[in-house]
Amino acid sequence: MDNTLIKADDIWLLWAFLAGWAAVSIYLEQKYKWASKLSGAIIALLGAMILANLKIIPTESAVYDTVWGYVIPLAIPLLLYQANIVKIMKESGRLLIMFFLSSAGTVAGVIIAFFLLKEYIPGLEKVAAMMTGSYIGGGVNFAALSTKFEAPGELVSATVVADNLMMAIYFFVLILIPTIPFIRKHFRTPHIDQMERDNAGENKAAAYWKGKEISLKDIALSVGTAFTLVAISFKLAEIFGNLIPSGENTNFFFVLLKGTLGDKYLVLTTLTILAVSIFSRYFENLKGAQEIGTYLIYIFFVVIGVPASISLIISQAPLLLAFVAIIVVINLAISLLLGKVFKFNLEEIILASNANVGGPTTAAAMAISKGWTSLIVPILLVGTLGYIVGNYAGSAIGYWFSSLL
Structure with missing residues (x-):
């Protein structure tokens, strides 16, 4: 740590880097096409990884611990403010069913990939838990589960590199799928057909992500409520x-109960969902929470790139890439198969799979860029539900696989 340009105890310089590089990553992603294809998450991670390996920033610091201990817990409730289960059921019934079918594909993929590769990748039970949560709910679940199962920093970094590379490839595949004649022949595509008839060429993404009205009261209530929910949880x-x-002689019921009620992230998720469902009008009227929460997650992406050893990634990432590739391929195959069986539109299948693997933001971004305007809000709501489902599914997978080793 001592031979880096910025020292571990240069607190403000490190915070300036974390907050600043997260902001730059978001700016590039929304400004340039090449950056949006690469994704802001990858830009955030790669920038930190390069500077750490060039000895510009330290690989360990109390600043990074603060992000894990305080920033991530605050991001979770902020991103859950729109997760009103009652509203999701009413407004997004079809997409909700397709999302769960796609989630089943993720779980099946994780199980198959784990039993194929568990002998070759140390700590794969932790990776399986993180990727189950991530490929059902997104980065916020990845953060929560990596902390819960105490995954080593280097393993987390290598997994994120493999994951982000796979997501980048996968998004290209999802964009390519509607152009394949065989797929178009066997799936209904009403939204694509409408867009082709309208031949709309305007930049819908720019219009959708324009500035929104937000007051000081919104910021105060959003952040203040998040602090309260975290503290109580x-x-x-x-x-x-x-x-x-607890202890070696404790029966399974108490182990399971302690793993559920004693897990601060599961309690936080559950309490937030209860609060959002009971006080739905209050949370629906808060503006800016999604943006603030997403920005905090980008800071997390910067931090997890810091301890990444290039040599370790070269040695471990190929196998981890194979692991996540198996999950994604099975997710897509099951999504298309079940989507066809239950007569879902191709657009619904693609967005549901996208919401699983990439989270609600990337799914909504795809819907916006494609002009599937009627699907934007439903996929955001359904994808947000993944924050809840993914956390529980990842925890269950993690406990199960840990018991096998």
């Missing part, structure tokens, strides 16, 4: 964790 998890018996 973590305290409840601590209390339950201390009350529930």
Whole structure:
């Protein structure tokens, strides 16, 4: 740490880098086509990884620990403010069913990939948990589960590199699928057909992501509520964790109960969803929470690129890339198969799979860029539900696979 240009105790310089590079990544992603194809998450990670390997920034610092301990927990409730389960059921019924079918593809892919590669990748049970959460809910679940299962920083970094590379490839595939004559012949494509008839050429993404009205009150209530939810959730998890018996001779019921009620991220997720469902009008009227939460997640992407050792990624990422590739291929295959069986539109299938693998933001971005305007809000709502489902599914997979080793 001491032979880097910026030292581990240069707190403000490191914070300036984390916050600044996250901002640059978002700017590039929304400004340039090449950056949007690469994705802001990859730009954030690669920038940190390069500077760390060039000895510009340290690989360990209390600043990074602060991001893991405080920034990520705050991002979770902010990103869940729109996850009103009642509203999702009413407005997004078809997409919700397709999303769950695609989620089943993710779980099947993780199970198959794990049993194929568990002998070759150390710590794969942790990776499986993280990728289950990530490929159902997105980066926020990846962050929560990597912390929960105490995955080593270098393993997390190598997994993220493999994951982001696979996502970049996968998004290209999803964009390419509607252009394949065989696919168009066997799937209904009403939204694509409408766009081709209208021949609209305007930049819908730019119009959709224009500035929104937001007040100081919105920021204050959004952030203040997030702090409150985190504080209550973590305290409840601590209390339950201390009350529930643990140890080598503890029966499975108490182990499961402690893993659920004593898990601060699961408690945070559950409490936030309850609050959003009960006080739906309050949370729906808060503006800016999604933007603030997403920005905090970008800071997380910068941090996880920091401890990445190039040599380790070269040695481990190929196998990890194979692991995530198996998951994604099976997710897509099952999504297309079940989507065809249950007569879903191709657009619904693509967006549901995108929401699983990339999260609601990337799915909404694809819907916007393609001009599928009637699907934008539903896929955002359904994809947000993935934050909940992915956290629980990832936890279950992690506990199961850990018990096998």
